[in-house]
Amino acid sequence: MTLHFSDASASARLPVSSRLEAYAATAPFDRPTLVIDLDRVEAQFRALRAGLGRADIHYAVKANPHPAIIERLVQLGAHFDAASRGEIELCLSQGARPEHVSFGNTIKRASDIAFAHNAGIGLFAADAAEELEKIAENAPGARVYIRLIVETSSADWPLTRKFGCDRSMALELLDRATELGLRPVGFSFHVGSQTRRAEMWTPVLDKLSGIWAAAQEAGHDLQLLNIGGGFPAFYGEAIDAPTDYAAAVVAMVEERFPGVPHLMAEPGRGMVAEAGVIACEVMLTSRKSDRDMHRWVYLSIGRFSGLAETEGEAIRYEFVTPHDGEATGPCILAGPSCDSADVLYEKRPMNLPLALKSGDRVLIRGTGAYTSTYSSVCFNGFPPLDVEVI
Ligand SMILES: Cc1ncc(COP(=O)(O)O)c(C=O)c1O
Structure with a gap:
């Protein structure tokens, strides 16, 4: 079952499929947050x-x-x-x-x-x-x-x-x-x-x-x-x-x-793992030149703030965005830190909606395991992944 859950923010419609995702889609968070059910x-x-x-x-x-x-x-x-x-x-x-x-x-x-x-x-x-x-x-x-x-x-x-x-x-x-x-x-x-x-x-x-x-x-x-x-x-x-x-x-x-x-x-x-979902946001979408075939999407969470298991692109998470169901295209997905190793998926780019833009809330499914404790304490001044339990 997919529930369409509306809130007043720019990320108005996130297609959520559980009580956990409904909470993660709408609760106010001031930084990337893992919600555990x-x-x-x-x-x-x-x-x-x-x-x-x-x-x-x-x-x-x-x-x-x-x-x-x-x-x-x-x-x-x-x-x-x-x-x-x-x-x-x-x-x-x-x-x-x-x-x-x-x-x-x-x-x-x-x-x-x-x-x-x-x-x-x-x-x-x-x-x-x-x-x-x-x-x-x-x-x-x-x-x-x-x-x-x-x-x-x-x-x-x-x-x-x-x-x-x-x-x-x-x-x-x-x-x-x-x-x-x-x-x-x-x-x-x-x-x-x-x-x-x-x-x-x-x-x-x-x-x-x-x-x-x-x-x-x-x-x-x-x-x-x-x-x-x-x-x-x-x-x-x-x-x-x-x-x-x-x-x-x-x-x-x-x-x-x-x-x-x-x-x-x-x-x-x-x-x-399946008892957790991370709520984060898109920080930036860009291309490196007008002719660049590669779209970059930078999230507020990366390799150093909880998604360490993207090392070698081993664990491929599922993403939920407010534009799901619209046209998609491949993108290189990266974290927010000033470290060029902070890239999540590049060899096998992620297919994400073309309409994604900064400020959109994104949910990352299946993130209850091996995320919060992998998160660095203050790399680049970013606080560690927050955790809430429902
Ligand atoms: C000794 C030991 N037992 C159990 C586990 C848990 O493994 P999994 O998360 O694959 O169930 C680990 C994971 O590193 C481990 O080192």
Whole structure:
């Protein structure tokens, strides 16, 4: 359903399709603002939970750490994947129980490990011997899972290379953890963020299930498989519905890791992206000469003020403008800062209405994840992305 919502401003008609967009289209904002609909977060959580079945959901706080989101998810019984002391403190301050928070970053400060341990957190990730030594020293006896490297990914935002270790090192690390007095409970991996279709998990699961089997053969009593995130959001390209997607992934996991005692998943993007919309405005439209074929459209938000995932044009957001339905043409879409890297889409230009002009309010859909925390504090004097919750 498309509601045409009128207001008195120059951007009189924005075709909105939800309560969230209606609010973002008309509320007064003095700077680019992310509006989050908490009920949408709840709906996504329920949809994912329905598909994930017996897997515990540890929300990846990094996707959007707004306290109201954490509070709602605590009420719904979610668990949390924290990347830092700050995220742990946030979860605990919103009522999460420490035994429901895992410290999932493979790169942790020793003092943060000690803080987590003293706060009652008992589950940590590692992908290197040195990290295990830090954990053993600062959280003696803790449970640890070893993150496995995912070498190829069909994700739009892959997490290959930087994280995880290979098969032989993974087995060594299980032994090393035991030697250090830790409790190695299993493995984790991340298929890559924004993996649009469940079947794209197949090659990754096929490869990693061999490591699970090898560890069992070597006598390790594996208890936990953490399947990470990767659950997609709708950015205009078809994706599976969340429950179907999650159920298909769990079915593939159960088939390849038979009898795994405990499953956990860490959705971030899939939980919050569609619950957010950014309201911003057109700052300028221009061409570089009278003969220039390229139209430039500059928005009040850019790469440094929340849209970092346009890096490599990886995530292509959907834009809603007051001229939707009128004639369109390609444009190079850029942010407002005095930095030539602050260009959002150029290799694959965006098709936007030719009538767009400065002052028009523009909504950017699917921006609830990985936006507000990527926003710089005052680059070029622009304040960070504001956030409102409805
Ligand atoms: C360890 C870990 N778990 C979960 C996530 C969330 O991934 P996604 O947003 O794709 O669900 C991330 C994202 O970077 C991560 O690093």
